[in-house]
Amino acid sequence: MESFRQNFRPKTLVPSLATGFVAGILEVPIEISFAALIFTGILTPYLSAGIGYMLMGAIILSLTSALLSALRGGLALPQDTSAVIIAAIAAGIAASMSDAPPDTIFLTLLATITATSILCGATLLALGWFRLGNFVRYIPYPVVGGFLAGTGLLLLLGGIGIAAGASVSVLTLPTLFEIGSLGRWLPGLVFAVLLFITTRRISNPLTIPLIMLAAIGIFYAYLFALGSSVQEASQLGLLMGPFPEGNLWSLPPLYKLVEVDWGVVIKQAGQILSLVVISTISLLLNAGGLELVMRQEVDFNHELRVSGVGNIASGFVGSIPGYLALSLSALSTRMRANNRLVGIFTAGTICLAMLFGAPLIALFPRMVAGGLVAFLGLSFLFEWVYESWYKLKLSDYLIVLIIMVTMGAVGPLAGVGLGLVLAAGLFIIQYSRTKIVKHILNGNTYQSKVERSAVERAVLRESGDWIEILELQGFIFFGTTQKLLAQVHSRFHDPAKIPPRYLLLDFRQVTGMDASAVMSFVKLRTLTQAHPITLVFTHLHPALEKQLDRELRAYGEDICWMFFMDLDHGVEWCENQILQSAQASTTAGEKRPNGLAELFFASPENTDETIQGRFPLDRLLNYLERVELPAGYTLIHQGGPPQGIFLIESGQVTAQLVQPDGSTFRLRTMGPGTVVGELGEYLNIPATASVVTDQPSVIYFMSSERFQQLDEQDPKLAAAFHKFIARLVGDRLRNTLDTIRALSE
Numbered sequence: 001m002e003s004f005r006q007n008f009r010p011k012t013l014v015p016s017l018a019t020g021f022v023a024g025i026l027e028v029p030i031e032i033s034f035a036a037l038i039f040t041g042i043l044t045p046y047l048s049a050g051i052g053y054m055l056m057g058a059i060i061l062s063l064t065s066a067l068l069s070a071l072r073g074g075l076a077l078p079q080d081t082s083a084v085i086i087a088a089i090a091a092g093i094a095a096s097m098s099d100a101p102p103d104t105i106f107l108t109l110l111a112t113i114t115a116t117s118i119l120c121g122a123t124l125l126a127l128g129w130f131r132l133g134n135f136v137r138y139i140p141y142p143v144v145g146g147f148l149a150g151t152g153l154l155l156l157l158g159g160i161g162i163a164a165g166a167s168v169s170v171l172t173l174p175t176l177f178e179i180g181s182l183g184r185w186l187p188g189l190v191f192a193v194l195l196f197i198t199t200r201r202i203s204n205p206l207t208i209p210l211i212m213l214a215a216i217g218i219f220y221a222y223l224f225a226l227g228s229s230v231q232e233a234s235q236l237g238l239l240m241g242p243f244p245e246g247n248l249w250s251l252p253p254l255y256k257l258v259e260v261d262w263g264v265v266i267k268q269a270g271q272i273l274s275l276v277v278i279s280t281i282s283l284l285l286n287a288g289g290l291e292l293v294m295r296q297e298v299d300f301n302h303e304l305r306v307s308g309v310g311n312i313a314s315g316f317v318g319s320i321p322g323y324l325a326l327s328l329s330a331l332s333t334r335m336r337a338n339n340r341l342v343g344i345f346t347a348g349t350i351c352l353a354m355l356f357g358a359p360l361i362a363l364f365p366r367m368v369a370g371g372l373v374a375f376l377g378l379s380f381l382f383e384w385v386y387e388s389w390y391k392l393k394l395s396d397y398l399i400v401l402i403i404m405v406t407m408g409a410v411g412p413l414a415g416v417g418l419g420l421v422l423a424a425g426l427f428i429i430q431y432s433r434t435k436i437v438k439h440i441l442n443g444n445t446y447q448s449k450v451e452r453s454a455v456e457r458a459v460l461r462e463s464g465d466w467i468e469i470l471e472l473q474g475f476i477f478f479g480t481t482q483k484l485l486a487q488v489h490s491r492f493h494d495p496a497k498i499p500p501r502y503l504l505l506d507f508r509q510v511t512g513m514d515a516s517a518v519m520s521f522v523k524l525r526t527l528t529q530a531h532p533i534t535l536v537f538t539h540l541h542p543a544l545e546k547q548l549d550r551e552l553r554a555y556g557e558d559i560c561w562m563f564f565m566d567l568d569h570g571v572e573w574c575e576n577q578i579l580q581s582a583q584a585s586t587t588a589g590e591k592r593p594n595g596l597a598e599l600f601f602a603s604p605e606n607t608d609e610t611i612q613g614r615f616p617l618d619r620l621l622n623y624l625e626r627v628e629l630p631a632g633y634t635l636i637h638q639g640g641p642p643q644g645i646f647l648i649e650s651g652q653v654t655a656q657l658v659q660p661d662g663s664t665f666r667l668r669t670m671g672p673g674t675v676v677g678e679l680g681e682y683l684n685i686p687a688t689a690s691v692v693t694d695q696p697s698v699i700y701f702m703s704s705e706r707f708q709q710l711d712e713q714d715p716k717l718a719a720a721f722h723k724f725i726a727r728l729v730g731d732r733l734r735n736t737l738d739t740i741r742a743l744s745e
Contacts, residue, residue, distance in 0.1 A: 013341070015337040016337045016339055016341035016342050016345060017341070017345050018337070019073075019337040019342045019345070019346075020337075020341065020342050020343070020344065020345020020346040020348065020349060021345060021349050023075060023342070023345075023346040023349070024345070024346045024347075024348070024349025024350045024353070025209050025349065027058055027077055027346065027350060028055065028349075028350060028353045028357070028361075029212065029364065029368070029369060029372055030080075030372055030373075030376075031051065031054035031055050031057075031058055031077075031078060031350075032051050032054070032240060032361060032364060032369055033159070033162060033369045033370070033372045033373040034054050034078060034080070034083035034320070034373075035047060035050035035051040035053070035054045036050075036051075036162045036240065036366070036369055036370075036373075037083050037084075037087045037155075037158040037159075037161075037162060037373060038050055038083060038086050038087045038090050038109075038320075039090070040087075040090075040161065040162070040166075040167055041091075041094060041166075041167050042094050042098075042102055042105060043090060043094060043102070043105065043106060043109065045102065046102075046106045047240070048241075048248055048358070049106075049248075049250065049318075051240075051248050051361065052248035052249030052250065052354060053110075053113075053249070053317060053318035053319050054078055054319060054320070055248060055249065055350050055351075055353065055354040056249045056314070056317045056318070056319060056354065057078045057117075057314035057317060057318070057319020057320065057322060058077050058078055058319070058322070058347075058350050059347045059350050059351050059354070060310060060313050060314040060317065060319070061076040061077055061078065061310045061311075061314055061319075061322045061323075062075055062076065062077060062343045062344075062346045062347040062350070063343060063344065063347045064076060064306060064307075064309055064310035064313065065306060065307075065310065065324065065343050066340045066341075066342070066343025066344050066346075066347070067340065067343075068306045068309065069302075069303060069306050069324070069343075070296070070298065070299055070302055070303070071287070071296055071298065071303070071324070071329065072296070072338050072339050072340055073329065073337060073338035073339060073340075073342050073343075074324050074329040074343070075324070075325050075329045075342065075343055075346055076306075076307060076310055076322055076323055076324050076325065076343075077322050077325045078314070078319055078320045078321070078322035079279070079282065079320075079321065079322050079323060079325065080151065080155055080373075080376050081147075081148075081151050081275075081278055081279070081282055082275060082279060082320040082321040082322065083155075083158075083320060084151050084154040084155060084158065084412065085271055085274065085275040085278070085412050086113060086116070086275070086320050087154070087158060088154070088271060088411050088412055089109070089112055089116075089268050089271050089272070090109050091167065092267075092268060092271070092411075093105060093108055093109050093112065093264055093268070094109075096264055096267070097261060097264060100261070103256075103259070104259050104260075104261065107256055107257070107259050107260050108260050108261045108264050108265060110318055111257065111260040111262070111265055112264075112265045112268055112272070113315075113318055113319070113320055114315050114316065114318060115265060115272070115315075116272045116275060116276075116315070116320070116321060117311050117312070117314055117315025117319060117320060117321045118311070118312050118315040118316070119272065119276060120275065120276045120279050120311050120315075120321040121307070121308045121309065121310070121311030121312035121313075121314075121315060121321070122308065122312065123276050123280065123308070124279070124280060124283070124304045124305070124307045124308035124311060124323075125304070125305055125308025125309065125312070126308070127280065127301070127304050127308075128300075128301040128302065128303070128304030128305035128306075128308060129301075129305060131301045132301075133284060133300040133301045133303075133304050139277075139281055139420075140419075140420070140423035140427070141396070142392065142396040142397075142399040142400055142403075142419070142423055143399070143403065143416065143419040143420055143423050144281055145384050145388055145392070145396075145400045146384075146399055146400040146401075146402070146403025146404055146407075146415065146416075146419045147278060147403060147407070147412070147415065147416055147419070148380050148383070148384050149380060149381060149384035149385050149388075149400050149401070149403065149404040150403050150404040150405075150406070150407030150408060150412065150415050151377075151380055151407075151412075152376075152377045152378070152379070152380025152381035152383075152384065152385070152404075153377065153381065153404050153405075153407065153408045154377070154407060154408060154412070155373050155374065155376050155377030155380065156192075156373075156374050156377030156378060156381065157169060157170070157173075157377075157408065158370075158373050158374075158377070159188065159189075159192060159370040159371060159372070159373030159374025159375070159376075159377055160176065160185045160188065160189060160370060160374060161185075161370070162188070162366055162369050162370030162373055163184055163185040163187070163188030163189070163366050163367045163369075163370030163371065163374075164176065164181050164184045164185040164370075165184060165237040165366060166181070169408070169409075170405075170408045170409045184237075184238075184366075184367070185367075185370065187219075187367045187371075188366070188367035188368070188370040188371040188374060189371070189374055190371075191215050191367060191368060191371035191374075191375075192370075192371040192372070192374035192375040192377075192378055193378065194211070195208065195211050195212075195371065195372075195375045196375055196378045196379065196382070198211060212368060212372070215365075215367075215368050215371065216364075216365060216368055219365045219367065219368065220365075223238075230363065234362075237366065238365060238366055238367070239362065239363055239364065239365060239366060240361060240362055240363075240364040240365075240366060240369060241361070241362020241363065241364075242362050248354050248355075248357075248358050248361070249317075249354050249355075270413045271411070271412065271413050274412055274413045274416050275321060275412075276321075277416075278412075278416070279321050279323060280304070282323065283303065283304065283307055283323035283324060284300055284303075284304075286323065286324045286325070286329075287300055287303045287324055296338075303324065307322075307323045307324070310322065310323075311323075384400060384404075385400070385401070385404070388400060395426055396426075399419055399422050399423060399426065402418065402419070402422060403415045403416065403418065403419035403422075406418050406419075428477075428479050429479070431474075431475070431479060431480070432479030432480055432482075432483075434474060434480070435473070435483075436472055436473065436474060436476060436480040436481070436483055436484050437470050437471065437472060437473075437483075437484065437487060438471045438472065438473040438509060439469075439470075439471040440468075440469070440470060440471075441468075441469035441471070441739070442464050442465055442467055442468055442469060442500075443460055443461075443463060443464035443465065443466060443467035443571075443574070443575070443578075444461060444464030444465075444738060445464075445738045445739055445741070446469055446567075446571060446739050447460070447571065447575070447735055447739075448568050448569070448571040448572035448575055448669075449568050449572070449666055449667060449668045449669055450572050450575065450668070450669040450670070450671065451668055451669065451670040451671070451674045451732075452575075452579075452671065452673070452674070453671070453672060453673025453674060454673065455673070456579055456673070457731070459578065459579060459582045460575055460578060460579070463578050463582075465497055465498050465500060466498075466500055466501040466502060466574075466578060467500060467501075467502045467504065467571065467574050467575075467578075468491060468500035468502065468503050468504065469504045469506065469567070469571070470484070470487075470488075470503070470504065470505050470506070471506045471508070471509065471567075472484070472505060472506060472507055472509065472510050473509040473510060474509075474510065474511060475510070475511050475512045475513070476510055476512070476513040476514070476517040477513070477514045477516060477517050478514070478516035478517065478520070480517075481516070481517050481520035481521070482520070484520070485520060485523060485524070488503070488524060492531060499531045499533070500533065501531075501532060501533055501534065501578075502533065502534050502536055502574040502577070503524070503533055503534070503535055503536065504536040504537075504538060504567065504570050504571065504574065505521070505535070505536070505537050505538070506538045506539055506567045506570070507537065507538065507539045507540050507541075507544075508538070508539040508566070508567065510539075513544055518544070518547055518548055518551055519551065521535075521537075521548060522548075522551045522552060533560075534560040534561065534562060534574075534577075535552075535560070535561040535562070536561070536562045536563075536564065536570045536573070536574065537561065537562070537563050537564070537570075538563075538564045538565070538566055538567045538569070538570040539564075539565070539566050539567060540563060545563050549561075549563065568666070572669075619714060619717055620717060620721065621700075623702055623706045623707075623709065623710050624647065624700040624701065624702050624706075625700065625701045625702075625703070625706075626649075626698065626699075626700055626701075627698070627699050627700075627701055628696070628697075628698055628699075629651070629693050629696065629697050629698075629699060630693070630696055631693055631694060631695045631696055631697075632692065632693060633692065633693045634690060634691070634692050635653060635676070635677070635691040635692065635693065635699070636655075636676070636677055636680075636687045636689070636690060636691040637687060637690055638657070638658050638687055638688070638689050638690040639686050639687060640686060640687050641686060641687075642677070642680035642681045642684060642685070642686075642687070642704060643677065643680075643703065643704060644677060644681060644701055644702050644703040644704050644706070644707060645675060645676075645677050645678050645681050645701075645702045645707065646675065646676045646677050646691075646699050646700070646701055646702075647674075647675055647699065647700040647701075647702070648670055648671065648672055648673065648674050648675070648676070648697060648698075648699055648700075649672060649673075649697075649698040649699065649700060650672050650697060650698040651671075651672070651693060651694075651695050651696055651697020651698060651699070652669060652670065652671045652693070652694040652695050652697065653669070653670050653676060653691050653692065653693050653694060653697060653699075654666055654667075654668070654669045654670070654691070654692055654694050655667045655668045655669075655670070655676065655689045655690070655691045656689060656690055656691075656692065657688075657689045657690075658689075658690055664690075667689050669694070675725070675728060676691055677691070678725050678728070678729070679729075681704060681707060682725070
């Protein structure tokens with residue numbers, strides 16, 4: 001917090017005092033207008049008390065933000081959105097208690113306002129305390145825009161009602177055009193339009209108070225020109241007064257809480273909760289806007305806590321909920337007074353008006369008070385009805401309009417509720433159009449990390465279409481699974497391709513799935529029952545795997561399914577099934593080469609072109625050392641120097657990456673007829689991974705010294721061996737490129 005000694009220097013004190021005075025002068029009539037919006041009709045006799053509660057709340061919120069907010073120069077005040085919803089609550093309470101004494105109605109409304117502000121403050125405080133400020137940002141933008149547009153409409157109607165001295169709604173609009181009413185509200189609307197146009201063209205902070213003073217002067221000049229007195233104007237309802245003598249604020253009569261109809265208060269729970277939600281969203285939106293305007297980083301959770309404390313305190317004095325005001329807080333930046341004195345001086349100005357300004361406030365014309373509220377409404381409508389036409393998609397814009405009209409005809413809660421339903425429906429429709437299948441692969445474009453021999457690679461390449469892989473993405477629900485079912489159906493009935501025997505569904509990039517989606521996967525049974533197929537599910541959350549397994553078992557044993565931890569192991573299982581099937585179909589009289597000879601198959605289609613027939617395997621064996629190793633033996637240590645080349649005759653080894661935390665990640669598994677360690681030997685680089693035997697294995701080892709002797713002693717054999725290694729690396733590269741090409745489509 002900056003030093004008060006620096007704040008009281010003339011360079012800082014003068015703009016702070018001027019900004020606080022201007023903000024206070026602006027805020028007083030606005031709070032008067034809010035009170036007039038709420039305390040109308042049968043509650044009009046309590047307007048003076050309502051004005052006092054609003055002004056006292058403004059004082060508390062201003063001081064709270066001045067002392068605690070991280071935004072120096074930020075002002076928190078009772079807000080227009082709160083006034084609109086509280087006005088709707090007040091109308092509902094007055095309508096439901098029409099037979100009760102006016103004092104009871106007033107006390108019930110005051111108890112509702114107090115409970116709402118305290119609940120709002122407690123909610124803001126809890127959200128900030130548990131650092132949950134960002135979660136409220138998930139409310140759809142069109143819903144927020146629609147609420148603000150509806151707020152603008154209600155403010156416009158409320159401003160007209162203040163000027164007319166009667167409650168106004170969408171349904172009672174025709175009565176405004178009666179000759180007796182037209183002269184009351186039309187000047188206020190004209191004042192609001194002129195104020196709106198002027199402030200759009202002139203950004204000087206003194207514009208509003210100067211125009212307001214001019215309007216008051218014109219009103220009294222016209223009044224005296226007609227020969228009417230102030231008393232006659234007050235009797236006609238053209239002025240805010242008369243008020244009781246003394247200051248405007250008095251302690252709320254808490255001792256009369258026994259007269260409150262708490263049943264009526266509870267019936268307003270929906271409106272109260274909507275106000276809490278909207279206040280939270282509006283606070284965060286305003287704080288985000290001030291972050292840009294004031295060029296200060298905002299801790300949203302801190303501002304939630306500050307506003308929570310302020311609303312709890314202001315609730316006990318009968319004020320409506322409030323939070324950071326975007327326009328008045330930005331005034332501090334425009335007048336170069338970004339310090340905490342601004343809020344203190346603003347509170348002082350409002351306090352003086354509350355304690356000593358009752359006689360002056362009583363002379364405040366209703367047309368000016370109503371015009372100020374209507375001006376705020378026009379500002380909201382211009383931004384969210386006119387400007388949003390150029391910013392939003394048509395579907396989002398229609399939601400904004402529907403919410404606005406519903407709020408005007410029925411109320412804020414109905415408008416927000418309908419907006420959330422429409423936004424959710426629109427989201428479902430739009431999200432259903434997204435691709436649930438990110439990639440479509442098969443056995444030729446995606447292989448497991450198990451490296452096979454040349455013969456096995458040939459078998460798997462011929463049977464590549466037997467494996468169909470669908471990589472799923474996003475949130476899977478009833479709206480997206482239908483597209484998946486249609487895609488699977490199309491694949492099984494494609495005359496250009498043979499039906500797959502293994503359908504793999506990978507869920508690695510799936511963010512969630514609902515119950516209807518689980519049943520849709522069960523429906524795959526009806527699409528695939530005409531074919532001998534196995535469903536393979538990979539990377540499923542354990543809870544979803546358990547649920548899906550239970551649902552599949554309910555359909556009997558005529559469908560086969562498997563679950564694997566990831567796609568790699570799922571594809572490996574499918575490849576093993578294909579190889580076992582191919583091995584079983586091999587004729588008994590056909591002799592298959594051993595693991596080492598199988599390694600050097602040059603052309604699997606011509607099995608006589610083995611290494612035995614093209615160059616002497618016996619000569620190569622002179623450079624190899626046969627080693628029998630147990631399971632768990634480390635052939636190559638990650639980071640170690642190159643040792644030589646390992647040719648696997650039988651058994652299995654795995655290349656694995658050792659993570660910094662000691663865990664391992666499988667890179668590739670190699671069985672009989674494969675080679676490991678060749679890249680380190682050819683490139684003379686340290687081993688990038690460790691290689692460990694998974695089971696007892698027989699391995700032929702060519703050390704680095706023997707590898708060098710091969711080049712020196714038998715160049716022709718060395719050339720053939722190098723060619724073989726190049727073909728092996730090229731085959732791996734081809735498989736990788738096939739996968740990349742398939743993923744890029």
